[in-house]
Amino acid sequence: MFPKVRQVYSGAKPSMHAPHSYVNALMPWYDSQSRDLPWRQKGQDHADPYGVWVSEIMLQQTTVAAVLDYYARFMARFPSVEHLASAPLEDVLHQWQGLGYYSRARNLHKAAQVVVSQYNGAFPACEKSLLALPGVGPYTAAAIASMAYNIPTLPVDGNVARVFARLFKIATPLPQLLGEVRSRMGAFTGHGPHHGDIAQALMDLGATICTPARPSCDVCPLRGLCQAFAASNTHAYPVKAPKKTTPHKWATAFVMRNTQGDVYIRQRPETGLLASLMEVPTTPWDTQEPGEFSPPVQGDWQRIPKPVTHIFTHFKLTVSVWLAEGVTQDPNLAGMWTPLSELSSHAFPTLMDKIFKSAGIKINTSS
Ligand code: SF4
Structure with missing residues (x-):
């Protein structure tokens, strides 16, 4: 040819x-x-x-x-x-x-x-x-x-x-x-x-x-x-445009495991950023650093020392990650408790991969 x-x-x-x-x-x-x-x-x-x-x-x-x-x-x-x-x-x-x-x-x-x-x-x-x-x-x-x-x-x-x-x-x-x-x-x-x-x-x-x-x-x-x-x-060439500053947002994420070690996840809304993907609960993503917050359930919450950062197209997000293990399941939570071996069957955004990793949870995505 x-x-x-x-x-x-x-x-x-x-x-x-x-x-x-x-x-x-x-x-x-x-x-x-x-x-x-x-x-x-x-x-x-x-x-x-x-x-x-x-x-x-x-x-x-x-x-x-x-x-x-x-x-x-x-x-x-x-x-x-x-x-x-x-x-x-x-x-x-x-x-x-x-x-x-x-x-x-x-x-x-x-x-x-x-x-x-x-x-x-x-x-x-x-x-x-x-x-x-x-x-x-x-x-x-x-x-x-x-x-x-x-x-x-x-x-x-x-x-x-x-x-x-x-x-x-x-x-x-x-x-x-x-x-x-x-x-x-x-x-x-x-x-x-x-x-x-x-x-x-x-x-x-x-x-x-x-x-x-x-x-x-x-x-x-x-x-x-x-x-x-x-x-x-x-x-x-090409001529560079003047640099814009990237907005910064903050949030707190809650990684919860029950007494069997299952992880609590839920689905994001059907519209908006990362629509329909799975996540762990977070506080609203805000332009102010988070102050006082209430975790979704009572438990022995430990803060992961190093926050997670992620760059989206229009802003940078810094997430403070908290982990609680052995929590009691609360019937008011609308998400699902998922065994570690089944996490890879759900669609998570890269941000959640980072959050899980920081909490010592690895999602096996090879399947
Ligand atoms: S097109 Fe690009 S690589 Fe080719 S001569 Fe011009 S500057 Fe150099």
């Missing part, structure tokens, strides 16, 4: 401002250097839109290396959009455990049901319809459109934006830079036989060569076209 792609690009020498220069310079490098990833197809073959979609949603906030195992497990459990649509949400959240940002898993589940009910299981082939699916933003819509349907568009994430910022010396900081890049994507789109390859080549270049701190310009296929390289100021 590759020779056909290479024939189109080969022989054309990149020159500044010439049509096709950027693509002609980039694609021979991609043909020989690209990463083999399970959701990819190169050359004339189109990728499976379901695989592209799942991988792109997983890759939001997570690296390729970290996603590979999760992707393999997820696809083994839900091999098609129909399997995902018909699975209980709890199963989907459980498979997602460890990836964080659980709204992504909930949206995957909802969108799979839309694809099955409205599109008979076939993903729509235009960006506008893809954008209407729950949880699908401009980046993911463009990734599916280009990689699975060969539509001349470009998924623009931080990696691709960095390449553009340096290539064209764009002085706009993120996130406005993303819009600026989209308006210049014509330098790469519409100039090759397979637009998905061009999109993936740019993603790879940003991830492996045009890296944030020390770009490897000496081996970059776009070096001859790069304005920042020519001006010896690649370090100045």
